[in-house]
Amino acid sequence: MAALDRTDLLVIRWAQGEDGPAVALLDQTQLPHVEQELHCTEVSVLVEAIRVLRVRGAPVLGIAGAYGVALAAARGADVEGAASQLAAARPTAVNLASGVTRVLSVCRRIRAAGGGPEEVAQGALAEARELHREDAEASEAMAAHGCALLRELVPGRAMRILTHCNTGRLVSGGRGTALAVVGAVHRAGRLHMLWVDETRPLLQGARLTTYEAAREGMPYTLLADNAAGSLFAAGEVDAVLVGADRIAADGAVANKVGTYPLAVLARHHGVPFVVVAPRTTVDPATRVGADIVVEQRDGAEVTGEGSGTSTAPQGTRVHNPAFDVTPPGLVTAIVTEAGAVSPVTAPDLAELCSIPLERTSRSGNGMMNS
Numbered sequence: 001m002a003a004l005d006r007t008d009l010l011v012i013r014w015a016q017g018e019d020g021p022a023v024a025l026l027d028q029t030q031l032p033h034v035e036q037e038l039h040c041t042e043v044s045v046l047v048e049a050i051r052v053l054r055v056r057g058a059p060v061l062g063i064a065g066a067y068g069v070a071l072a073a074a075r076g077a078d079v080e081g082a083a084s085q086l087a088a089a090r091p092t093a094v095n096l097a098s099g100v101t102r103v104l105s106v107c108r109r110i111r112a113a114g115g116g117p118e119e120v121a122q123g124a125l126a127e128a129r130e131l132h133r134e135d136a137e138a139s140e141a142m143a144a145h146g147c148a149l150l151r152e153l154v155p156g157r158a159m160r161i162l163t164h165c166n167t168g169r170l171v172s173g174g175r176g177t178a179l180a181v182v183g184a185v186h187r188a189g190r191l192h193m194l195w196v197d198e199t200r201p202l203l204q205g206a207r208l209t210t211y212e213a214a215r216e217g218m219p220y221t222l223l224a225d226n227a228a229g230s231l232f233a234a235g236e237v238d239a240v241l242v243g244a245d246r247i248a249a250d251g252a253v254a255n256k257v258g259t260y261p262l263a264v265l266a267r268h269h270g271v272p273f274v275v276v277a278p279r280t281t282v283d284p285a286t287r288v289g290a291d292i293v294v295e296q297r298d299g300a301e302v303t304g305e306g307s308g309t310s311t312a313p314q315g316t317r318v319h320n321p322a323f324d325v326t327p328p329g330l331v332t333a334i335v336t337e338a339g340a341v342s343p344v345t346a347p348d349l350a351e352l353c354s355i356p357l358e359r360t361s362r363s364g365n366g367m368m369n370s
């Protein structure tokens with residue numbers, strides 16, 4: 001694997017190639033051993049890329065959804081239909097639907113004002129680019145707020161931080177969410193060890209967080225998910241940092257499956273459990289955690305069925321939720337670009353995110369009314 005310059009990880013970008021406009025993605029299913037860019041010249045290709053996690057992680061899904069609507073507009077395709085397909089590609093990460101809705105609203109507004117296809121395409125791309133830029137900015141702010149909070153929560157010494165799944169540059173327009181905080185702690189000389197959960201079944205930790213930690217020069221150690229408990233028991237964890245895919249109005253956090261058990265372990269062992277996410281991941285239209293739709297994925301991701309190396313008998317029934325939901329009472333703090341809220345309460349979260357508690361309801365296709 002060629003060592004890459006830090007600034008050179010282009011996770012997602014708008015491309016104008018010989019075959020016209022495209023959404024270019026670093027294919028995360030090929031990492032860490034192959035760095036390959038996928039050019040999506042059709043929305044259907046981008047939808048499939050989202051479904052199979054060639055591009056993944058809540059904030060970057062919002063960026064991908066936004067560029068996807070701009071791609072439909074640029075190619076003179078049915079923008080409304082494209083928006084519905086994109087928003088439905090994965091149900092849990094709220095950023096996807098909100099990124100799609102944001103650019104679709106711009107298309108509708110330009111059209112209603114009498115703009116033609118060219119104006120709609122230009123407006124859509126400009127809005128998608130603005131969302132991309134905002135996410136990069138949010139990432140820098142989260143890193144600063146999160147690092148300051150950790151220095152309060154773990155005073156005086158270099159920290160041993162455990163993380164789950166992948167929350168770095170690969171999920172963001174910038175440095176990421178939780179891993180952006182770890183990077184800031186590392187650059188401040190305060191990171192003793194980053195414990196990396198492999199994160200079964202798709203191994204985002206083993207494949208992607210290790211890849212990013214290595215690029216950043218962080219001290220890191222990979223572990224099987226079920227080894228985390230013994231680390232807590234040995235007093236080897238000073239803080240847990242994770243991302244989020246959707247945060248309900250009451251502060252309940254949907255994140256990669258395996259997050260909830262870490263929150264329970266952290267509470268039992270008196271270890272801070274910190275969630276890092278941009279305000280775009282807080283969804284006031286989802287009142288409580290029980291209302292979060294948790295994506296159920298194909299059992300073959302667990303058994304390997306069909307890949308030639310199946311681990312279980314043919315036809316084994318599999319429970320494979322992509323996420324779980326952690327109640328706010330187990331969350332020490334939620335860090336966003338606007339700052340940190342701790343303890344996590346609905347009014348404080350709403351204030352932090354400058355979101356009025358009463359918000360428009362969802363339309364049937366999972367997209368927010370603009």
Ligand SMILES: CSC[C@H]1O[C@H](OP(=O)(O)O)[C@H](O)[C@@H]1O
Pocket residue numbers: 053056057058059164165166167171177178204242243244245255256257322
């Ligand atoms: C902060 S976004 C990263 C977030 O997304 C991951 O899910 P997936 O890999 O299925 O897209 C996981 O929940 C991470 O915490």
